[in-house]
Structure formats: C-alpha cells, structure tokens
Amino acid sequence: xxxxxxxxxxxxLLLLGWQxxxxxxxxRPDVSDQELFWGADQYDFAxxxxxxxxxxxxxxxxxxxxxxxxxxxxxxxxxxxxxxxxVTVNAPxxxxxxxADDAKGQIxxxxxxxxxxxxxxxxxxxxxxxxxxxxxxxxxxxxxxxxKKQKEEEEIKKEQDRKHLNDTLTTIEESSSHVQAxxxxxxxxxxxxxxxxxADYYLLQSNSNYVSTWSAVQSFVIIMAGYxxxxxxxxxxxxxxxxxxxxxxx
Numbered sequence: 001x002x003x004x005x006x007x008x009x010x011x012x013l014l015l016l017g018w019q020x021x022x023x024x025x026x027x028r029p030d031v032s033d034q035e036l037f038w039g040a041d042q043y044d045f046a047x048x049x050x051x052x053x054x055x056x057x058x059x060x061x062x063x064x065x066x067x068x069x070x071x072x073x074x075x076x077x078x079x080x081x082x083x084x085x086x087v088t089v090n091a092p093x094x095x096x097x098x099x100a101d102d103a104k105g106q107i108x109x110x111x112x113x114x115x116x117x118x119x120x121x122x123x124x125x126x127x128x129x130x131x132x133x134x135x136x137x138x139x140x141x142x143x144x145x146x147x148k149k150q151k152e153e154e155e156i157k158k159e160q161d162r163k164h165l166n167d168t169l170t171t172i173e174e175s176s177s178h179v180q181a182x183x184x185x186x187x188x189x190x191x192x193x194x195x196x197x198x199a200d201y202y203l204l205q206s207n208s209n210y211v212s213t214w215s216a217v218q219s220f221v222i223i224m225a226g227y228x229x230x231x232x233x234x235x236x237x238x239x240x241x242x243x244x245x246x247x248x249x250x
Contacts, residue, residue, distance in 0.1 A: 042138030044191060049085075049123040050130045051078065056120040061111040061139045069119060069137040070188070072104040072195035075202035076128015085133060086122040091115075104195070111139070132202075134195040140184060 008248055050054055060065050073083045089098035089107055092115030098107035215231070 011154065021062065025093075041140065042136070044089070046132055046134045048130055048132050049121060051123065051126055051128050053123045053130070054120060056118055057137075058116040058118050059137060059139070060116050061114070063111055063114045065111045065139040065141050066108065067111050067117060067137075067139050068106070068108040068188070069098070070106050070192050070195065071100075071121070072134050072192075072199055074132045074134055074195070074199045075206065076126065076129055076131040078126055081129045081131075083126040083131070083148070084125045085131070086124060088120050088122075090118040090120070104199075106192070134198060136188070136191045164207070177210045 043059070047055060059067070067089075069087070069089060071085065071087060073085050076083050083103040084101055085103060087098075087100045087105065087107070088096055089109075092113050093099050097109055097117075100107060119137065121133060121135075
C-alpha cells in the first residue's frame with residue numbers, strides 16, 4: 001500500500017512539473033508582431049570603419065512613416081585617403097530605396113513596407129586607412145493626404161454634432177503638434193550642424209599636427225644643411241702643417 005501511494009504521488013508530481021515547466025509560446029496572442037515591436041525613433045552615434053570595411057545597421061519602420069538618414073565623415077587616416085563613403089539603404093524586401101557616395105549626405109523617403117530597413121556603410125575607397133563616421137537616423141510620421149481628409153471629415157462631423165464645444169482645446173492641440181514637428185526638424189538640422197562642427201574640428205586638428213610635424217622636419221633639415229655647408233667649407237681651407245719627418249727626401 002505504501003509503495004503504491006508513493007508511485008501515484010511521483011506520477012502526479014511529474015505531470016504537474018511537466019505542465020508548469022513548459023515554455024510559453026505566445027505571451028500576447030491578441031497582438032501582432034508589428035504592434036508588439038516598436039523600437040526607438042531616433043539614433044545618434046559615431047562609428048569607425050576600418051580599411052575596406054563594411055558595417056550594416058537595421059531600423060524598424062512602419063508603413064507610412066518618414067525614414068531619414070544623415071551621415072558625415074569626420075576624419076580619415078592612411079596614405080592617399082579618400083573621404084568618400086558608400087551608403088545604401090535597403091527595404092525589408094531587399095530593394096535599394098536610397099544610396100549615396102560622398103563625404104556627407106542625407107537620405108529620406110516614405111516607408112512603403114513595414115519591417116527592418118538595412119543601412120550599409122562601405123569604406124572600399126580606402127584600402128589602407130580607416131574613417132570615423134557620424135550617424136543620425138530614425139523615423140517620424142507625417143500625415144498623408146488620405147489621413148488629412150479623414151481628419152477633416154471627422155472635424156466637420158464633430159463640429160456638427162458638438163456645436164457647443166469650445167474649439168480652444170482643438171486649436172491648442174493643433175498648434176502644439178505643429179510646434180512639435182518644427183522642433184523635431186530643428187533638432188535634425190542641429191544634429192547635422194553638429195556633425196559638420198565635429199568634422200571641422202578633426203580637420204583643424206589634423207592640419208595643426210601636419211603643420212607642426214613638417215615645421216619641425218624642415219627646421220631640422222635647415223640646421224643640418226647649414227652645419228654640413230660649414231663643415232665642408234672648413235675642410236676646403238684646412239691646411240696641413242709640415243714637420244721634419246714630412247719633408248721630402250733629396
């Protein structure tokens with residue numbers, strides 16, 4: 001009897017443990033993947049690409065959003081360096097929706113697909129030098145024509161249904177949305193100018209090091225040339241004194 005009771009207890013514990021320890025496959029079955037995922041809207045950082053290097057990033061965007069990418073080369077190292085950077089942006093389907101081949105640029109387009117957009121940065125112009133790149137990319141939403149018409153119709157209906165409602169809150173809301181959009185675009189332009197300022201700083205620092213190095217080298221060459229000239233001139237006027245042992249024999 002005792003052995004049978006222990007056997008049934010073990011079976012019950014195994015069944016409960018198997019059921020409780022199972023992996024949860026779907027945390028939110030009522031929410032789709034597109035609605036569940038919503039990453040950050042803007043990114044702002046710098047990367048260093050090695051010689052002939054390639055670096056890719058992905059950013060999620062919904063259909064109807066405005067995708068933008070700003071980039072600028074800050075400094076380049078190596079012999080016979082080239083500041084050109086090859087940039088391509090691919091849609092989730094694999095199509096190229098934007099490309100550039102320059103030291104700085106801006107790529108912007110309306111996202112026609114929902115998914116991860118790929119941004120690749122290639123330094124194939126420089127075979128023996130690396131470069132630092134400043135990046136600023138993200139998404140923002142601009143109302144399309146259909147959405148505007150729909151909002152206008154909704155506003156007309158609201159005005160007809162609620163004539164007694166004060167429009168002050170609506171005006172404040174619209175004004176605040178416009179101000180928010182303007183502030184966002186000012187922030188984008190500020191970041192681009194910050195990129196340019198960083199690139200100018202690195203250029204000035206590189207020129208300063210170049211001038212200091214070559215000035216020191218030229219100063220050393222001038223000093224050595226003067227010393228060698230003085231040395232050889234002294235050798236030309238150097239007379240050898242004759243002694244009794246140096247006298248020629250008869």
